[in-house]
Amino acid sequence: MLSQEARIKIAKRVAEELSDGDIVNLGVGIPTLIPDYLGDKKVHLQSENGLLGMGPTPDEKDINMDLISASKHPISMEPGASLFDSSDSFVMIRGGHIDVAVMGALQVDQYGEIANWAIPGKNILGVGGAMDLVAGAKKIIIASMHQAKDGTPKLVEKLTFPTSGNGRANILVTEHAVFKFSDQGTELVEQLSDLSLEQLKEITGAPFTYQGALV
């Protein structure tokens, strides 16, 4: 499957997990595609640089470099939007006021622990708001390709990349499947491609159950 096609498929499936009225923070990458697939659902998008009620990319003539997303792209404001400073923005994030954070990941372990900020052996020079969201969001959805570019699985038994904190993901959506995490481990809840269970198991790095039985 073409990468963009797979990314859109993931974004569409994550959109189904969101409910009308949710306060949602979207990370960089695949999560930024989600607003296009919400249909009639109305969610309130929070941008950690200081906006609740983020709207779509404006027309060229309305672009203002002081109205940008956390990914530093020009944005607009929805009716009812509010502006605030970074400190208040992270009161929202760390204080448990964000219903859902959707983010990418380098790895997720079988219990939903997330690694999404640093690769061992590379310069570790950016964390942004990732750890604040992992620690503070009520629900975390990981939206990610099933495998990294080098083919290694994103879902692993134990993280080998540095953890983003003690907060856990609730759900992982890839182009092949939807997984749920609990203290018992990973459960496959839905298959999104025509891979057999055996094929899915081969490209997944952690044990998972399906309909109550270990695959």
Added chain:
Amino acid sequence: MTDKLINKNDLSKLINDGDTLLVGGFGLSGTPFTLIDVLATLGKKNLTVVSNNLGEKDKGLGILLHKGCLKKAIGSYFTSNRDAVYEWSKGNLEIELVPQGTLAERIRCGGAGIAGFYTKTAAGTKLAEGKEEREFDGETHVFERAIKGDVSLIKAWKADTLGNLIYDHTGRNFNPVMATASKIVIAEVDEIVEVGELSPYEITTPHVYVDYLVLSDYKKIGGKYVVPGS
């Protein structure tokens, strides 16, 4: 006009070698470009800069990297500034990486007279190494100290002659909190209006925090800041 308005070149008298500077901005939005341009000409040494991302390559705070005046940068995201990564890898720049919310809260505490706080953010990660950890309500928290600066360089949209400030959309970011946390606070603004022209409902930074105002050399044209005539 206003007692607080100074010439941009007065910056040389307000910043000393070894100072800690809190500099507003997220990406390039809400960045005090004029103050940074002047700072880059002053030849100051051993500065510590606290800023979310040090601007971008050759833009905003990025221009200071070539001047050798920075000893240390404290912020949350330097990955997108290749020069910062380069100077760090050569050992020319110390970097203290801080989660964005922890950065904002450390500065808020600095301005609020609070020594530090415990947070769940970064507990159990590399960024908590060497920091005190403590359990609250069954969860591990990390102790984070307040950040205070010698001088804050911030960017607002408009000031009134008293020094009350309003900001342009998400150009607000770290500026209001940095306005509270340094001994000297210098705000670069696009425009200064008479007292009473800004509504009390819109004033985001009350004038008590602001020591000096500098008019920006930049004008916003087509949504971007440009130097007139350039």
